[in-house]
Amino acid sequence: MTDFLWLVVLLPLVGAAVNLIFGKRIGEPFAGWLGFVVVASSFVIAAIPAYDVIAGTAEPVTVHLFSWIPVLGVEAEILWDPLSVLLTLIVTGVGSLIHLYSIGYMHGDERFPRFFAYLNLFIASMLILVLAANYAVMFVGWELVGLSSYLLISFWFTKPEAAAAGKKAFVVNRIGDWGFLIAMMLIFAAFGTFDFHTIFATAEGVLSVGMATAITLLLFVAAAGKSAQIPLYVWLPDAMEGPTPVSALIHAATMVTAGVFMMARSAVLFEMAPVSGAVVATVGVLTALLAAVIAVAQTDIKRVLAYSTISQLGYMVLAVGVGAYSAGVFHLTTHAFFKALLFLGAGSVIHAMANEQSMLKMGGLRKVLPVTFATMGVAWLAISGIFPFSGFWSKDEILAATFAKGGAWLLLYGLGLLVAILTAFYMTRLFVLTFLGGRRWDEGVHPHESPASMTIPLVILAVFSFGFGFVNTPMRLGFEHFLEPAFHGVPHPDALDDSVIWTLAIVALVSAVVGIALAWRRYNRDELPAENTGWWSSAMAGFHVDEWYGRLFVLPGKRGAELAGQMDAKGIDGVAHGIARGVREAGTALQPVQSGKVRGYAGLLAAAGVVLIVAIVVIGGGF
């Protein structure tokens, strides 16, 4: 059944091409349906062979398509193993729901077909990334994801903010890509190939610890770009300039998961480099903490979610750092469901409120948007880590794995727990401000529940957000066993006693409840607390990191570029012009010799002849 896997990638590409070229003629809403159908078909085509893998009856296979760059030994191949199966299903599954949702959301936009062309391209890029069987092809998907995010974030390009945000996303990602590129140079120099199978099978013998550390740290730089970690997270909050379904796609199902996925894919290499693991874990926790703190102070509903994504990604990165790869991927999966749900729900709210995004002007939407309210409620509990919602299981597993490492890692565990409290706090804040309490709407706003094409995806995602956690509980590690073949024998994190596991779970649950309770007390009232001074406004502005980056990197960079520009005009051309002037002046100086008098010339000629003869006689000693 894997014979048709190439169609999984090709279909969205074809959809993108058709909508790009003929979109205007197809028009609304058929362009949208076309976009949806190709992605849904990809899901079905992938699901059939995936069933065998999930059931455990199929071995991982590599499907060869064609030879891409022969001199580097790069083959265009599809790697069909549990990890890629999982990601393919998430990408196409959640992706098709987002397509469906967009048909309603983008209704009336003049570039409606173009939007679906870009969405399809995004899905195709992501599929190339997850299905790649070597780093080079993965890099193709990696970059194309960057391209699609650029196109989608700056979709409403006449808004200068959207244009700038798209560019920022692409450029910041490219900084990470530099790391990926250098990592690939090292890999090729060491292995002579990019092929995953060869690399992972021989890494132990080929790589020194130092080289493995270098490669993995560089890969982490790349992952920090895509998965929005310190210091490259700054593009993600701005990325909400795109239409809301785009945010859902970027934040949940596709782009940001790429970094975590890539690191999980490289588990063998990370396992060889303990130093990298420590760095990765620390950066992950710090990112989670910073983003959670910033999220607490945001008033824009999409910005809260954006920072929450960064924070949750921090958890996943922490998981990779502590060597709990399947826990990281598990959280990636549950997060894909509840974060997509949160963004689509937020989109539904914004849609209803006539594009109002400030939570301070919402409130009391519970009755008007019942479906959105109920489904968002599920997502809220899931991300906060309330038993038995999916987020509880996956988050708990990461924290437990960190705890199990003991020693200094306990500090990371403590920070992780703090983030859990903060997460519960800001999500409750969001939920309460939006749906509960009194109405603080602007005049003339008449909210209404969204059409079915938008609510159906919400309901489906809510079901998964609630129930998906049960595939991997401490009682039954189904998910972990399923992923095992993808990690090439990387050992499991240290197992803990049952009693410790349950204690940790209860601790996590309690911290979530504490966070919810604190926020509930603070916000579930008619008079909202004033949050626009001192610490709050600083956190609201993301601690002015963007301004600092501007001062530290962008401005000096611009200066340098201007210097380069001037050096051409003044430095290098100065020399060239100087030579030209020298020639001209020498000519002027010698001008009088050219008197125009024939007899003068003849005299000089004769004199020169005499001098020559004398010279020959005297110096040369005769003839």
Added chain:
Amino acid sequence: MPLLSILIAIPFLGALIVALLPKKRPELVLPVGLGVSIAPLAVAVWLTAEFAVGDPSFQFGELFVISDVFGVSWRLGVDGISLFMVGLTALLFPIAIAASRSVTDRAKTYMALMLILEGAVFGVFLALDLLVFFAFFEIVLIPMYLLIRIWGSGNRVYASIKFVLFTAVGSAFLLAGIIALGILAGDTAGSLSAFDLPNVLAVELSETTQLWLFLAFGIAFAIKIPLFPFHTWLPDAHTEAPTAGSVILAGVLLKLGTYGLLRFNLTLFPDAAVDLAPYIAALGVVGIVYGAAAAIVQPDIKRLVAYSSVSHMGFIVLGTFAFTTQALQGSVFTMISHGLTTGALFLLIGMIYDRTHTRAIADYGGLAKVMPVYAGIFLFSAFASAGLPGLSGFIGEFTVLIGSYMTLPVLAIVAGSGVILAAIYLLWAYERMFMGPVNSKIEGLKDLGFRELAIMIPLIVLILGLGVYPKPVMERIEPSVNVILDRIESATEFDVPEYGREPAPTIEIDHSDDGHSDEEGDH
């Protein structure tokens, strides 16, 4: 059939035909010129198809001795490197000519010069005799000078003279070098002098001689490429040249320099090449970063693309002097791809210039709203130029970087930063020109018409096609590149790292070193 001679002769004869067209029928000039320039394209396609893959020698060879005494002969041949240079030339000239409809002043002269230029470029790429090569190398200069001088914009006098003077200085060194080498070769061949490539290759040169000759050849090519710091003629020439001139200049003429380095400097003077490689590659890398940085701040879109050329050519030089099969193949591939992507960008700029007569980025804004199709194609070309995977630019630069790392690790890493800078200058320019609110000056502009689309589509198809499936090109380049490496390896102490030239290496378990320094790698 002397196919290659015919290839060179067609454009020259075409120029004659164009010159003889009746004065009263100016409308005939463009179709005739286009027709003439398509004929070499057909020949080039046929050559590519008939080219024996895997054969490293010169194919379709022709030999006619011009002078026994001086050892000059009309020797032509095609290998995997020149094949695609010829193809690129044959492709870009019809496109550039088709894009010259706005040239109405002295159209006949213009067309004749374009065709002479085309013939001369074919001559450069096909000639395997140093003196004949030099002759064509110089002939190229004259029509290009006139194209800029007569049909250029604002500052054309300055730009054209700068172009000629810079290039002529290089040529003086080249001629001296060729004559010196020819006389040395004459001693071996038993004639007064010898310029034929096989004879020249047979000469044993001392290291000092190699060094001097390398520099004489190298400076001419370095100016032509142009290599930092000889590049300042390029932004001026590109900016002032008419659209077709810029396309040809960037797409084809710059490749004369890199082609010369590959064909002559590397094979004729291997010792000097190995000795000087790190320095020249370093200049290339400086060019990558410097050109990109300078591009960021250009207020003129055409100048911006010109500076981006300096950056891209840096990749080619880096790859050329890394001496690995990957890097060299990447270099040749980048030559092709740069011709396509930069050619496309210059054509697009020409199309908008025809409408607005301004190249200042600040005069635009929100263009994507006014001309969506144009914007789409521009963005496509910009991303191709920035090396987006799946498009041709990526294949070349990626291969260069990976291949260069094995011998010049630091330079390769620094060169990698070019990917960031390319994204910055292209996307920032795109943002200012195409996004944001619509500038009132450009409201109501017409989007691309059928003719303009027809000009762009071949380039788009090739950029995409080569990016997705580069194998047909790569497999033709590979043997020819390996010949150069074999010669370097046999003539010098240098050891080419093996990865990629053999099937996947067998790995020794004990061998746990980094495995990335020059002499490393499994043998």
Added chain:
Amino acid sequence: MTIAVAVTASWYLTLAAALFSIGVAGVLIRRNALVMFMSIELMLNSVNLTFVAVGTELGLIEGHTAALFVMVVAAAEVTVGLAIIVAIFRKRSSADVDQLAELRG
């Protein structure tokens, strides 16, 4: 009494040198283009004399050939040169070379 003096090559060479010097002096001193022209012819003929003398002395044919060659070239030169002088004279009614300084740098 006859004094047998052998006319050796040095006689001819001395004569040639003298002729040449006269020619040089003529070119340098006289201002009339026609006279300068005659002086140049004198110099050419002194060179011819040298060629022939040395050719005879060494028994080489090349000297005589060169002399013939010079004569042919000189004839051609005279034709062109005289034509130019006539043209100049017609235009300016003078053949004074000092007045002809149009090519001054």
